[in-house]
Amino acid sequence: MAKHEWAHNALTERLGLTWPIFQAPMGNIASPALAAGVANAGGLGGIGLLMAKPGTLRDRIRSFRQMSDGRLNVNFVLFDAAPDHEARTARIREALVPHYARFGLGAPPEIPPLDGQVTPHDLESVLEQRPDVVSFHLGLPPDDIMDALHGAGIFVISSATTVDEARELERRGADAVIAQGLEAGGHRGSFLPGAADAQAGLVSLLPQVVDAVSVPVIAAGGIADGRGVAAALALGASAVQLGTAFLTCPEAQLPVNYLRALARTGHHQTTVTDRASGKPSRILRNEMAALLQDLANLPAPFPVQLILTQPLWDADAAMQTVWVGQSAALGRVMNAGQLVETLAAETSDVLARLA
Ligand SMILES: Cc1cc2nc3c(=O)[nH]c(=O)nc-3n(C[C@H](O)[C@H](O)[C@H](O)COP(=O)(O)O)c2cc1C
Structure with a gap:
């Protein structure tokens, strides 16, 4: 060739x-x-x-x-904007209140028109x-x-x-x-x-x-x-x-919590879940993923779930939702x-x- x-x-x-x-x-x-x-x-x-x-x-x-x-x-x-999601969204919002309080974050955000x-x-x-x-x-x-x-x-x-x-x-x-x-x-x-x-x-x-x-x-x-x-x-x-x-390219300018988590992600440490955003996505199995799993039986619809949980990302390194694939360990800076x-x-x- x-x-x-x-x-x-x-x-x-x-x-x-x-x-x-x-x-x-x-x-x-x-x-x-x-x-x-x-x-x-x-x-x-x-x-x-x-x-x-x-x-x-x-x-x-x-x-x-x-x-x-x-x-x-x-x-x-x-x-599509999910119809009749208010009850689900209210349940997630309520479940998040103690976690917001733990990090002194005030109330979960209002959802803008999507x-x-x-x-x-x-x-x-x-x-x-x-x-x-x-x-x-x-x-x-x-x-x-x-x-x-x-x-x-x-x-x-x-x-x-x-x-x-x-x-x-x-x-x-x-x-x-x-x-x-x-x-x-x-x-x-x-x-x-x-x-x-x-x-x-x-x-x-x-x-x-x-x-x-x-x-x-x-x-x-x-x-x-x-x-x-x-x-x-x-x-x-x-x-x-x-x-x-x-x-891991410097131009991506990822938050430092995200980058630190990436550096430690083995192929067995990710999972596909609808809890991070309301639609299935692959994320790192960290403390945030566990919290999202325990929050309620159903997530709020996409992307309301993401908007409601986003303020927690910066609160603590383990609270970052880390979207990442199974080959993260092959990544190079x-x-x-x-x-x-x-x-x-x-x-x-x-x-x-x-x-
Ligand atoms: C952090 C992250 C965010 C992503 N966001 C989008 C997106 O907004 N739109 C899209 O079409 N694909 C998105 N993807 C999926 C990619 O298009 C692609 O399918 C995936 O990254 C390929 O797998 P890999 O991560 O193992 O390379 C995203 C992937 C990652 C890792």
Whole structure:
């Protein structure tokens, strides 16, 4: 194989990428600086918007563009406002009162109006700023928004956690599908009924998704070094998306409690639970995870549960909710660009060894 032949395929060509490496758009953690570092090294930078204030999207894209003219993915986490959740929310709020009191935090916050759809304002900003990719988590938006994005030449992707979800994303017009294995840190991308209870690891899920759809497939979940990238390519992926591995890049500017916890996370120390936010996500099993588990039979709906528990995160090191994948222990502390280049060099080495 020519030196970097592995890095070139229809997807990288379409997106103008040097490396088939996507940095996961991780809520507020995926800062414009992190995305710019990745994009400047030839990967796809990702900006997350979960829990970001309205109007933030345009500013974040502009900030990215000041640091990079590389390739950018802007991410929306979709959700419906849960009907009739007041009783559940009130129960959680009440259960949290003693924990807030323990840390002198006052009363749990009021819940602002929540909109988990692409608003007309968001759409206008996206069409004006034209990121190369718009990605969604927890499904895809309505057809009119898909059409508007496609009309602007934007590449649209979303995560599948089962083969059926991958087929559904393709049917709805996704240009590529992310196969998210159970190892992944953060929220499960599951959006079809029952999918959250039918989850597979990446080695099982990825080739089955590759066989089921005709669009390119991006592998996510547990990939942290060149061995993982090479394995994903061997299983049929056109690119990889890494989240946890980018958490330890200085540009991510994680709170110190988060970073300390990451450094101690073995593969057996994480769990998938709906208690951190109201939807299933993989987090570190720490004191906060235990507290969340004991709080009530049911969490408040997504993302009310997250908003109600967030003030506790800074109260004490063990109170931080730590979204993290099963490969955290493979993480390295290096700049985002350096990590992309290291991943690329390692992948070349692994594939050369196997050739
Ligand atoms: C801290 C954290 C936050 C995340 N937030 C998002 C998000 O806002 N949107 C999204 O599409 N995926 C999000 N993800 C999931 C990633 O897209 C991806 O599936 C996952 O990171 C891959 O597994 P890995 O963490 O083992 O690399 C997040 C992941 C992590 C670790």
